[in-house]
Amino acid sequence: MDGEKMPAIGIPRAMLYYRYGALWEHFFQSLGLSTVLSPPGSRGILEAGTRLAPDESCLSLKMFMGHVDALVGRCERIFIPRYSNYGYTEFFCTRYEGIYDQARNIFRSSGQRFITCNIDVQNGSPEAKAFEKLGVELGFSPRQSRHAWHEAARALEQQQKTAEHIQKELAGKPGMKVLVAGHSYVLSDPYLGRPILDYLESAGAVSLRADALEPETARKACARFSPTCRWITSEEIVGGVLLWKDRVDGIILVSAFPCGPDSMTNELLIRRLKGKPILTLVLDTQSGMAGVETRIESFLDIIRFQKGEMV
Amino acid sequence: MKQQRKAALPRYGEYNCALKYIVEQGFETRCILPPPLSRHTEDLGARNSPDLVCTPFKTTLGSMIEALEAGADTIIMVHGACRLNYFGELQEQILRDMGYTFDFVNLSLYNTGKKKDILRALKVINPHCSMVKAGKALYEAAQMVEHLDDTTAMYYQNCGFDPSGTYPKIYRKFISDMYAAQSLADIREGYRSACHAFADVTLHKPADPIRIGIIGDYYTVMDPFSNLEIEQKLADMGVEVHRLMNITNDMLRSGEKNKQAKIREFSEYNMGASSTTDIWQAQNFAERGFDGLVQVKSACCMPETDIMPVLANLSRDYAIPVLYLTYDTQTNDVGLMTRLEAFYDMLEMRKKVTP
Numbered sequence: 001m002d003g004e005k006m007p008a009i010g011i012p013r014a015m016l017y018y019r020y021g022a023l024w025e026h027f028f029q030s031l032g033l034s035t036v037l038s039p040p041g042s043r044g045i046l047e048a049g050t051r052l053a054p055d056e057s058c059l060s061l062k063m064f065m066g067h068v069d070a071l072v073g074r075c076e077r078i079f080i081p082r083y084s085n086y087g088y089t090e091f092f093c094t095r096y097e098g099i100y101d102q103a104r105n106i107f108r109s110s111g112q113r114f115i116t117c118n119i120d121v122q123n124g125s126p127e128a129k130a131f132e133k134l135g136v137e138l139g140f141s142p143r144q145s146r147h148a149w150h151e152a153a154r155a156l157e158q159q160q161k162t163a164e165h166i167q168k169e170l171a172g173k174p175g176m177k178v179l180v181a182g183h184s185y186v187l188s189d190p191y192l193g194r195p196i197l198d199y200l201e202s203a204g205a206v207s208l209r210a211d212a213l214e215p216e217t218a219r220k221a222c223a224r225f226s227p228t229c230r231w232i233t234s235e236e237i238v239g240g241v242l243l244w245k246d247r248v249d250g251i252i253l254v255s256a257f258p259c260g261p262d263s264m265t266n267e268l269l270i271r272r273l274k275g276k277p278i279l280t281l282v283l284d285t286q287s288g289m290a291g292v293e294t295r296i297e298s299f300l301d302i303i304r305f306q307k308g309e310m311v
Numbered sequence: 312m313k314q315q316r317k318a319a320l321p322r323y324g325e326y327n328c329a330l331k332y333i334v335e336q337g338f339e340t341r342c343i344l345p346p347p348l349s350r351h352t353e354d355l356g357a358r359n360s361p362d363l364v365c366t367p368f369k370t371t372l373g374s375m376i377e378a379l380e381a382g383a384d385t386i387i388m389v390h391g392a393c394r395l396n397y398f399g400e401l402q403e404q405i406l407r408d409m410g411y412t413f414d415f416v417n418l419s420l421y422n423t424g425k426k427k428d429i430l431r432a433l434k435v436i437n438p439h440c441s442m443v444k445a446g447k448a449l450y451e452a453a454q455m456v457e458h459l460d461d462t463t464a465m466y467y468q469n470c471g472f473d474p475s476g477t478y479p480k481i482y483r484k485f486i487s488d489m490y491a492a493q494s495l496a497d498i499r500e501g502y503r504s505a506c507h508a509f510a511d512v513t514l515h516k517p518a519d520p521i522r523i524g525i526i527g528d529y530y531t532v533m534d535p536f537s538n539l540e541i542e543q544k545l546a547d548m549g550v551e552v553h554r555l556m557n558i559t560n561d562m563l564r565s566g567e568k569n570k571q572a573k574i575r576e577f578s579e580y581n582m583g584a585s586s587t588t589d590i591w592q593a594q595n596f597a598e599r600g601f602d603g604l605v606q607v608k609s610a611c612c613m614p615e616t617d618i619m620p621v622l623a624n625l626s627r628d629y630a631i632p633v634l635y636l637t638y639d640t641q642t643n644d645v646g647l648m649t650r651l652e653a654f655y656d657m658l659e660m661r662k663k664v665t666p
Contacts, residue, residue, distance in 0.1 A: 054619040056611070056637065082580055088424030094393055094583025098617035101578040105620040118580060228390075228400045228419045260613045263363035264397050271404050282363070 007036040008138075009115070010075030012067035014041065015060055016083060016096060018184035019211075019233065022159045024079065026152035027131060031140055036075050038067040041191040045070060050285055052106050059256035059284055060185055061095060061102075063192070068103050077115040078103075084120040086127075089230050093261050127153075163212040171247055173206050176303060181210035181241050181269075182254030183233060183262070186283065193254060195289050196281070196296070203300055208248060210240030218243060226268055234261040241269060250277040250303045252296070257284035277302050316414070318436065319343040319383035321374035322352075324534040325459060326558065328489040329452040334387070336493070337448025338437045344490075345378035348536035352377055357640045359405055365394060366609035366639055367530035370537060372402050379411050387436065390419035391529070393584040393614055451495045453563055458502040459489060460559040465509055468553060471546035472516040481508040516551075521658055524596030525554040526589045527607030528615045531638055532556050538607050538638060539647050545605075548655050553601070555592045561585065577621045584614040590621055597629035602658045604631055610639035632657065 009028050011017060017024070028035045039045070041063055049066025071078050080100045085091035100116040107114075117134040118125050125133075128149060135145020171177065178200055180187060187193035187209060200207040215232075218239030222229055225242055229235055241251060253269065255262035270278055279299040281292060304310040318340050320330045327344060334342040346352075348370060356373025375386050386406075388399035399417035406413070421432040433445055462485050470478040488501030523545055531537045532554065542552045570591040571581060577594070581587045593604055606622060608615035619635065626633045634654045636647070 054616050056616045056619075084580070089422075094586075094613045095617060097580070098578075098582030098586060098614065101580060101582050102617050102620055104579075105577065105624050108624055116579075120580070226400060228397055228417065230396060258363040258611045260365075260394050260611065261397075263361050263611070264368075264394060264401050267361040267364075268401055268404060271408060 005034075007034040007075045008077065009033055009035045010071035010078045011035055011037050012064055012071060012078065012080065013038045014064040014067045014189070015099065015185050016081070016233075018188045020081075020083075020156065023152045023156040024081070026155040027134075027148050028079075030148040030151050031135060031138065031144065033138065036071070038070040041067070041189040043191060046191060046285065056258075058095065058259050059192070060183065060259070061099070062285065063185075063189065064099065065103065065106060068107065072107060072110050072112045077113045079115050079117070081117040081119065081130075084118070085122050086119070086232065087121045090232055091230055092233065093231055095260070160212075160214060164214055167208055167212045170206055170208055171244070175204065175206050176250075176300070176307075177206045177208060177248040178300075178303075179208045179210055179241065179244050179248040179251045180254060181237050181251060183237065183256070183259070184211045186254055186256050187211065192256065192283055196252070196254060196292060199289070199293055199296055200300075203297065205300060208244055210237050210244060213240045213243060225272070226265070229265060229268075231261045231265075234265045238265055238269065241273075245273065245276055248276075249307065250279070250299065252299070253278060253280045255280070255282050257282050277306065315341055316385045316437070317341045317343050317383050318385040318387055318416075319345055319375070319378035319381075320387050320389075321345060321371035321378065322348050322534075322536075323371075323530065325463070325486055325489070326456065326533070328486070328492070329455045329459065331490065332452045332455060332492060333445075333448050334436075336451070337445040338433065338440045339444065340385075340437050340440075343378055343381055343383040345374045345381060345383075348374060348534070353640050359409065361401075363611055365528075365611045366537065367528075368394070368398055368402070369640060370530075370534075371398065372405060375402060375406060376409075376411075379406070379413060383413070385414040385416060385436070387416045388418060390417075390422045391584070393612075395529075396422075451498065454495065455489060455492065455498045457559050457563060458498060459486075460557040462502065462505050463557070464554065465506075467542045467546050468551050469509070469512075469514055469516070470543075471549045471551070472514045472520070473512055474515055475512060477512050478509070481505055481512075484508075519662075520549065520551045521603075521655070521662060522551045522553060522601045523603045523605060523658070524592065524601045525552060525605050525607060526556055526592050526596075527605075527636075528609055528612045529556075529561075529585050531609045531612075532607045533558075537609070538636075539642065539644055541605065541607060541636070541647070541651070544648065544651055545655070548651070550655065553596065555595070556585070556588065561588050577625060578618075582614060582617050582621075586614045586618045589615070590618055590625070593622060593625055593633075594629075597625060597631045601631065602662060603654065604633045605654075606633060606635050608635075608637055610637050632661070 045066035046063050048069045049062040053062045053065040080103050082100045083092045083096040104114055117130045119127050119130045131149040132142050132145045197207050215236050219235040221242045222235040222239035253266045318334050322345050331342045334340050352373035353370055355376050356369035360369045360372055390396045396419050399419050403415040416435055418432055421428045433440055466482045485501055485505035492498045545552045570587050574590045574594055578590050622633050
């Protein structure tokens, strides 16, 4: 790009972007930095990621590496935060812990610069401090950085409230309701989870999302149900399932192959929740929509049958 | 009066001797030793576990079932930094769904960052247990673990060069001594006699043998059954097998902060669970001029998969070959043997070409 200045920060549109993205974008915006997002998830991006990431890593990580690949050479630095923990009993899947260093190693020969933000309360780096450090590293004063973080945190809270509000409105609608539970980055991804939600809509079911709840409320519900479940994102999903389950007709657990936390929390949900039809869908690099559609279709039939709508 | 508890912990390499020591000497509770791990254990576990969970979950679940069948009425489960933290709760649920009646002490539940809570777990196991005794047993068991790791390291580094075949006998005797130990004196005596016996054996070791460093996930690399005795297999080919990954090096004499600083070029932050230790050990082996590295991990292990790109770069920078091995419940001896033989042949040829 001659003459034109490259955007300062590139953000991969994958993994925790779908959970904390509003926070990051607002943070950089209020510091006046230009940002660029990678294009929406697609088959091409997943294929690029599959080539780059280790074979055995999860589908979401492969997607993530594809997004990073799409940003290489198109921005000054790629922002990959490291989310480790919010305290001794609140932590994240080890994948988010290692993702920054993993990307640095995979793209070592490309010469691309990366920047991180280390959220690790156990080792003395809480979110506020981490973002302050990030701002300072980008050439702003601690005061400016703190201010930007406060604004960004408010924006994220606002976004969550809106999402919950939309859910509540959807829950009031008539018709068959299905709760879709899975990581935000699986469900919101246009290539992975979106087709499932779209198919549900076209089949005449209202789909609610377990991850669109105020996080604190969801996590409290999860702590009562499963006290040693301490992955923050999984807690939010399990809590969401518990809080919505009585208002829906069926639950679909969507997971990416081979998601570590999901492999265990989904099993626990299936074992402990009785009396609700539950469908487990595991997405992998091979999955075409046809197989998934057939399974959802028969699942919806089961619900209709249970409700006595189909004899 | 309530009958005395019969507590059990799932099998974990040979470390059960130390766990048994803590339960018996420290908590003054009877300890049931589950049968050694076998195909049957793994089948039992795999049949009752979710598909996509890592292999150690399945193996430990199988071992718990065998312990319950052997008469245990209390299962104790540990916690850890990865999925291991959640093993206990799900395994308890699975066992209850299978219809077993037992008490479950899930240490993860008491792991809240407050030391007081861990003490509460001890009171659950035995309300009359003395803290002084428990502390003493814990210290002595730590000594036992250090001796065990030391002896194991000594064994695998040398047993491939012992034509008389006395090495395995000494090692087996040492292990059974540790299981039988009742006091610190017993532990020290067992260790001392093993050291003396090892020293008496004449080894036929070449001046510059092939040396292979083994790294890997916490369970699979330390449990000979789970890794299909990879160390013994390599040693039998005439390799000096080194494994730094053990409880002593990772927990008892840790030094984690320094490790992270030393591997900064490859990994700035801890990548989860055992990864910092693993990368540091790989670098350490490479710097000491080892001929090859083997990464041993269970299928679906998250931190070990994440460090694969790091190991690939390390392998390039230090020009050291790495063999990546993934173990699941289907892995069999023959396939592993073929890969190990090919790896060995390659290292041997390489050694001839590059002095």
